[in-house]
Amino acid sequence: MSRKLIIDPVTRIEGHGKVVIQLDDDNKVIDAKLHVVEFRGFEKFIQGHPYWEAPMLLQRICGICFVSHHVCGAKALDDMVGVGYSTHNLITPTAEKMRRLGHYAQQLQSHATAYFYLLVPEMLFGMDAAPEKRNVLGLAVANPELVKRVVMLRKWGQELITAVLGKRMHGISSIPGGVNNNLTAEVRDRFIKGDATIPSMEQMLDYAQEGLQLFYDFHEKNRVMVDSFGDAPALDMCLVDDNGDVDYYHGKLRIIDNDKKIVRELDYHDYLDHFSEATEEWSYMKFPFLKELGREKGSVRVGALARVNITKSYSTPLAQAALEKFHAYNKGKSSTKAMHTNWARAIEIIHSAELIKELLNDPDLQKEQLVVAATESMWKGEGVGVVEAPRGTLLHHYRADKEGNITFANLIVATTQNNQVMNRTVRSVAEAYLDGQAEITEGMMNAIEVGIRAFDPCLSCATHALGEMPLEVTLLDAKGNQIDERRK
Amino acid sequence: MNAESDLTLDYFNDDSALIYGIGNIGRQDDGLGWAFVDWLASTSACANAEMVKFYQLNLEDADLISHKQRVLFVDASKDTAINSFRLYKAEPKMDFSFTSHAMSIEVIMATCQMCFGKIPEVYVLAIRGYEWELRIGLTEQAKSNLNLASTHLYRTATALTSKTDYCLQ
Numbered sequence: 001m002s003r004k005l006i007i008d009p010v011t012r013i014e015g016h017g018k019v020v021i022q023l024d025d026d027n028k029v030i031d032a033k034l035h036v037v038e039f040r041g042f043e044k045f046i047q048g049h050p051y052w053e054a055p056m057l058l059q060r061i062c063g064i065c066f067v068s069h070h071v072c073g074a075k076a077l078d079d080m081v082g083v084g085y086s087t088h089n090l091i092t093p094t095a096e097k098m099r100r101l102g103h104y105a106q107q108l109q110s111h112a113t114a115y116f117y118l119l120v121p122e123m124l125f126g127m128d129a130a131p132e133k134r135n136v137l138g139l140a141v142a143n144p145e146l147v148k149r150v151v152m153l154r155k156w157g158q159e160l161i162t163a164v165l166g167k168r169m170h171g172i173s174s175i176p177g178g179v180n181n182n183l184t185a186e187v188r189d190r191f192i193k194g195d196a197t198i199p200s201m202e203q204m205l206d207y208a209q210e211g212l213q214l215f216y217d218f219h220e221k222n223r224v225m226v227d228s229f230g231d232a233p234a235l236d237m238c239l240v241d242d243n244g245d246v247d248y249y250h251g252k253l254r255i256i257d258n259d260k261k262i263v264r265e266l267d268y269h270d271y272l273d274h275f276s277e278a279t280e281e282w283s284y285m286k287f288p289f290l291k292e293l294g295r296e297k298g299s300v301r302v303g304a305l306a307r308v309n310i311t312k313s314y315s316t317p318l319a320q321a322a323l324e325k326f327h328a329y330n331k332g333k334s335s336t337k338a339m340h341t342n343w344a345r346a347i348e349i350i351h352s353a354e355l356i357k358e359l360l361n362d363p364d365l366q367k368e369q370l371v372v373a374a375t376e377s378m379w380k381g382e383g384v385g386v387v388e389a390p391r392g393t394l395l396h397h398y399r400a401d402k403e404g405n406i407t408f409a410n411l412i413v414a415t416t417q418n419n420q421v422m423n424r425t426v427r428s429v430a431e432a433y434l435d436g437q438a439e440i441t442e443g444m445m446n447a448i449e450v451g452i453r454a455f456d457p458c459l460s461c462a463t464h465a466l467g468e469m470p471l472e473v474t475l476l477d478a479k480g481n482q483i484d485e486r487r488k
Numbered sequence: 489m490n491a492e493s494d495l496t497l498d499y500f501n502d503d504s505a506l507i508y509g510i511g512n513i514g515r516q517d518d519g520l521g522w523a524f525v526d527w528l529a530s531t532s533a534c535a536n537a538e539m540v541k542f543y544q545l546n547l548e549d550a551d552l553i554s555h556k557q558r559v560l561f562v563d564a565s566k567d568t569a570i571n572s573f574r575l576y577k578a579e580p581k582m583d584f585s586f587t588s589h590a591m592s593i594e595v596i597m598a599t600c601q602m603c604f605g606k607i608p609e610v611y612v613l614a615i616r617g618y619e620w621e622l623r624i625g626l627t628e629q630a631k632s633n634l635n636l637a638s639t640h641l642y643r644t645a646t647a648l649t650s651k652t653d654y655c656l657q
Binding site: 060136137140141144145147148150151152154155158168169197 | 514542543546547548550551555582595598599602603604
């Protein structure tokens, strides 16, 4: 009798998802899918709102990467009012650097959350460890000093976000054509030197390096598993500068294959000419792909692993040294291994911290030229923004009517870009861990979740009253009858 | 440590105290925690306390409370055993219920104790809510419960019940 395994919801990802694995009579995996069962509708209900509200409202899609949405939307607004990258009338250096500062702080904080809270516990305790142990609280029991540093790392990033955007969550700093504040020397010095409540910049760099060392130690002890788990080939995509190195705020979209040959390089304003989106009846999340190559060959991976695969170098020394080690280990090829995403994320934590350090020492942040004023004659009414969010390439595209009310909005978030490759990863892990197994253990089911969590998918942020968030694992037979259920 | 029978809003009225509202005002009654803090801020009952409103608890809140001596968390509750509100003293407990979206007060306390070697007195005010859809505004029942909770705490600022686990049924 064939049977179906369901993990619903997948835990420790941002939002709710469900995994269904179909086994045949011999317990061979015949299908594996990641379903996204939430519908948000932001693109619809933003319609009719004044264009300038978009980056404020749409950042509320997420409680984790809201700065990315805010900055991305601001870039689209720049275009709309005629001062964006689609024109030759760019925002001021102070405005761009303030946006970058908030963006890098977000990346530091978000990566630290994903890496230390969600991934490191499994790295240290193993996928088979008891669920009550393999989480950050188990980590706190085993190594309170490490968790204390993680708390301070996250807090430092969070406080920097607050300093730039005015609030811990869903703050506002970017406006059409610039920003509404700079960084005072006093605030800058607090983050460089630290005080009684936050560590110094140098301490942050130490903590970031300790994070990468955790991966090295884990890799050393688990080389075979790390280098084979969740192998899912796909093209890699990210924003790059003129040198072909990653730029988290702006650049061209570069897409490479596993041999690192450039498959496509494009101005992101032209994304509609290059990408199409497939839909499936079993998921609300679409499947973007390069039109010319089709869905099977043209699906891309975005996020930390894609970026580390693509970028040739970093401008900062500590991240550059880590990058060289990564590239040498993978012998010039793009890595397609899910666990290497953790490696890439740890490298980007260091890179983010170093970029923040550079910016904090840049006197442009204290200058007063914050906005390029737009005139009515400059109005374009359409704009596209793209940034590299922590989870990968994020796109906002808006159109507005003559009155300035939004008539169209399209958001392609990183998790959507990764949809196809996440499904491939689920299939890969299912075949490795479940194929032919008569008994399905909790550890095997967790391996599927580990594969998904490597992407740190952001499916949505939902309400959270006290005591909500169970994990239900349901076992159904071929006819859909429930024959087993687990809840934790 | 202050005996709970002596607990009043005055007890939180200095800068070593924290009033922490948890919730999401875009989700109807999930906004109860914030609404309580807004009400409190409009009175002079805890004018000297630090008040914050956040969507959810994060691990770094362990650091936040480590700098305080007394903390009052206020959150909405779906617990059907609570008719209006419940006020109780919390104890640290590593319950391993962690997800990125639902971290318990008890776990924050335990983490604070483990990582920072100290822990404040923590009380929880759980106010019963009923509707959690994407909409701004409390339901009438939730407003009533908020009113009961705030009136009770305000009125009992000088004469709180002696029960250690107060539950208005």
